[in-house]
Amino acid sequence: MYDVIVIGAGVTGCGIARELARYDWKTAVLERASDVCEGTSKANSGIVHAGFDAKPGSLKAKLNVEGSRQMESLSKELDFPFLRNGSLVLCFDEKDIPILHNLLEQGLQNGVEGLEILDREQLKRLEPNISDDAVAALHAPTGGIVCPFGLTIALAENAAVNGVEFHLDTEVQRIEKTSDGYLVYTSRGEFETKVLINAAGVYADRFHNMVSGEKIHIIPRKGEYCLMDKKAGGFVRHTIFQLPTVYGKGVLVTPTVHGNLLTGPTAADIEDKEAVNTTEPGMEELLRRASLSVNGLPVRQVITSFAGLRAHEERGDFIIGEAKDAPGFFDAAGIESPGLTCAPALGRYLAGQVLAYLPAKEKPGFIAARKGIPNMGQASLQERQRLIAENPLYANVVCRCELVTEGEILDAIHRPLGATTLDGIKRRTRAGMGRCQAGFCSPKVVEILARELGKDVGEISKRGEGSRFLTGYLKDSAEASESERCESGKAAE
């Protein structure tokens, strides 16, 4: 019997798990994917929003501003990449300037610090590549950027180190109310728990509706992105927004914490909760809209594109807290933007609610700090020297584009909640995330994974069973496709 179970190991679930880990509950996280950070948390803008968008007095506003304030110290405590680069909201029409002032006013009410309105000249000085059509902008110096994988994985690892069990490849299928909690049926057996927390992203409505009569409806809102080469990383310094529309904060152009340039997202409401495919019209629209913000968007520098699904609840607000008709069932549903920013504060808030429901003691010996994987690509010369002296594998480069070494890859595999897939290695070390998109390093990473996990190379996958990389030895394939080869022999005659 568990005290608390969290469904979903995205940033929200992991943020909650890390806060739950402070108390002496028996806690587990159930995740259907083979790794943490496999859903919306891996495909978003990576923005730490300043907090001027949310309606004053709302929970969203409170968590956003708190999350934004906490992010810097948290990034030091848990060692993940974060940068307070400031953000700009562009206004393209003189008559919309009052809307900028409204945003500023709203931000002030929410407690956002340092907000100011910039005129065209000030804007140009700050960002020379900004569009000539921009007439003014709201400047939020507290806006930041974060590595969404770095944040999620750091929260998860820290939760795991503090005793939270992570059950990966464990898909929740059915939930039953019991006399003192819930019985959770999964693809890997049953889990009984007193408290159940629903942080299932786009699937949160499915689980909520299994236990509650007050139905909710999560609409996957697709956002497509293009990531550009680090050569384009200095194109803008701030995160550049456009004045918000009904579909959210619009298309942004931003540097990433790793020095790439990112643009996105589009916004299209869809039905399919698995449809993380990019589309031709989506890409076209994205680049057209991004080009409104800046002069000469370096579109030829695109190295990859991707799509994520925001969990948009049809009423448009976060649903956080205990379901009215299901005691002990807590939602963290409808967590769309600024969910990434809010995650640490949301975790604390929800842990507080659980504590009121199921009293517990603070765990003595809770380990708050975590040391991340060294980053040879960004380390100073001295730091590199020191690491290599410690372990020469930090000098053996595996991914040339991002300068990721064998030492870092071994770290990623052997940490708590270590990587078992190619994508897992990529999100922990950046191997394969550069301009050649894993063309050179994937054979080497596959080999290292197989060696370290004691598996055959053929068993290594991109992101879990079903996404294997290779279909076996040449000899195997010969036996399996004897008939086909005979056909090819015939074709040769």
Next chain:
Amino acid sequence: MSETRELVCIRCPLGCNLSVKLEGGEIAAVTGNTCPRGAEYAVKELTDPRRIVTSLVRVRGGELPVAPVKTASDIPKGKVGDCVKALRQIEVPAPVHIGDVVMENVCGTGVDMVATANVDRS
């Protein structure tokens, strides 16, 4: 009984579209070529097409699991599939050196299969 076969000459980058007229299985005329090499190619391709085969052989105890091989000279095109199939049945011990014969007289062609790279012991 006459028929026409179309092929593309590969003797030079020009890539002439050749048209070969066959009368009772015999080559009657080649058209479309811009030089004598085209006609020669057409005749060869239709009467005795040959290919060099390059493939792999499995290596036991090597730094790599496979070693590349080739037929020492070209073999009849129709034997290409059999040749690759025959290679699957064998495994050679490391080390392998360039020029090592890994299979003699492959598929009765009179041509040996030789290694084209060095593979050391692991």
Next chain:
Amino acid sequence: MKKDLVIIGGGPAGLAAAIAAREAGVEELLILERDCRLGGILNQCIHNGFGLHTFKEELTGPEYADRYIGKAKTLGIPYRLNTMVVDLRAEGQQKKLTVMNREEGLYEIEAKAVILAMGCRERTRGALNIPGFRPAGIYSAGTAQRYVNMEGRMPGREVVILGSGDIGLIMARRMTLEGARVKLVAELMPYSGGLKRNIVQCLEDFGIPLRLSHTVVDIKGRDRVEGVTIARVDGNLKPIPGTEEEISCDTLLLSCGLIPENELSQGLGAAMNPVTGGPFVNESLETDKEGVFACGNVLHVHDLVDYVSQEAEAAGRKAAAYLRGGLEGTGRVVSLRAAEGVRYTVPASLDIGRMEEAQTVRFRVGDVYRDAAIEVSCDGRILRSVKKKVLAPGEMEQIILKKQELEAADNPKEIVISVRTQGQGKEA
């Protein structure tokens, strides 16, 4: 560590450059190779067709590489494997390289001269912006080639190939011979980017269809590729609605072009040619950074390794001359310009006083031409016109400039190379 000459890359270019430099008397030289063996991409190119120009016989890639590796070893040329150059910069005439490997850690090498021979990489799905899912089963043709030919592993069983570059064509045959079913090769352009011989021997021999003017417009399958959608493209290379066709497959190979790997050259601040993706070089294959030379696919993408070797030998000789102090400019510099139909030239300039008796100029055309001529003119005067039955973007062209003919010209400023088609041009 101090060296006279450091060669970055131990593939065909780096090896030929190092051998030529050593033969020209450079003692203190070093090859830095990032892979675990010398030979570069040739190691995985197990098909035949290499070396017809250099050795007058048809070798496979590993055999061709082995000839150079053998020679480099005979000459006692030192090399480091598994070694990554992290940074390259120039301080005055001194070049400084920051280098990393497992055995020696992180250290600096000071070199008087550097030859860039890092090769190229393949264009990715991301750079092509193909929409769809991002499952396992999408490989560049070269990555698949490595899995099959060096590791003995099959990347998939039902294959669609996008791009008819030579690596794609070669892989169509390889994977077919190894039991995979290659369903088709789609090519965006109305002509193939590969050699005719490969189309015949790699596709037609096995009945694999080549769909010209087609591209992949969608990729299906969340975890592993389940299929792709191809469509015909119009004259502007845009997919034509209504021509979509779904092809089931578990693997998509991309053979859509190569990009010179010039991150180090750019870090150094060498002037780059946006057409080739490589640095601008003069007749000595020297970049605009003194004492830094470039050759092979890092300079411009070649189709024949024989030409890579030739070019690299020239770079090695010139680097040796530079180290002897024999590469002083004479100031009689002529620029080379690519005009109608010609996309670029290597070199981009030449110093008449310093050039050899015959200078090879390599270039590519931008379209397919039949019965055309390559015209070489100097300050408006036609030096020569070379008739060509066919010119294609997939085949590198070259012309030879003679020192004599440039010496004879009156203070020449610019040489223009262009394609002249029938009925065009100033003179009939």
